[in-house]
Amino acid sequence: MSTHPDLPDTLVHFTGRPRRQGDEPPDFARGTAEERMVSILHGGALRGARDYWADAPVICFSEVTETARRAMLRDGVGGRGAYAPWGVVLDRAQLIRAGARPVLYLSKEEMAQTQSLPRRLRNRRVRYDPGSSDWLHEREWRLCFEPEQTPELAITPELVVGVIVSRQGWMPPPQHMGMAEILSEARAQLQPVQAQMESLKAAAAEFSGFQSLTVSGSVSRTKFAGAADRLARWYWDGEDLVPDGVFDIREQQIHDLLHDDRGPSIEVGFGIDLTREDGN
Secondary structure (H helix, E strand, O other), rough: OOOOOOOEEEEEEEEOOOOEEEEEEEHHHOOOHHHHHHHHHHHEEEOOOOOOOOOEEEEEEOOOOHHHHHHHHHOOOOOOOOOOOOOEEEEEEHHHHOEEOOEEEEEEHHHHHHOOHHHHHOOOOOEEOOOOOHHHHHEEEEOOOOOOOOEEOOOOOOOOEEEEOOOOOOOOOOOOOHHHHHHHHHHHOOOOOOHHHHHHHHHHHOOOOOOOEEEEEEOOEEEEEEEOOOOOEEEEEOOOEEEEEEOOHHHHHHHHHHHHOOOOOOOOEEEOOOOOOOOO
């Protein structure tokens, strides 16, 4: 818990900050703010990318207070227009444990003077020149990565407090996979099993009662945003962020199953024959 009224207990990763011409998101984040939110909740992680002055991926967060959040969503800041009401709200203490820290707002001259800092510290710098480059209103924090790292921060119940959405009752829509995606998912399920099966084969061969070992499973044609399940939800009514219960992904799955006319899941399996030599 913060002991200062201007230091909120949560930070926000907005998926729809206003952008000027030429300020394009990374390829994996193309589309609308809502589409980016759907991608995050289905992927189960926030993904980092290189930013203005960073030469390795970073994930950005805003330390704005509740009052400032309303101003950014309603009016915008700095003449760039309002922020889209889509964001992931994260626990401050957990972000600190993950390595996130406030950025360093520096002048153009200071940016040049600090170019030799270690990469992670260097990539926390943000240029600050009033009138031309001013992002102070975001009170930005960053989680910085090395180039060889996977730039992801997993969504967990301990880290993510909830989600800001644009309308009451919004749910991340399920994704319906084609056959190529289903086969890819099936292969991904079976790969970690194969090594275990070989180990079981060696162990089970010592026991005459075993004839075969089989591992099977199924891949649904429909994927749900499981990472969102039971997370709190707030919707923007144009003036305020209104509590709107939690995401109930299990109920969504049941509803989809009862009304699904796309056919059954695809069954996949992997087996090893351990029939004894005497045929018994």
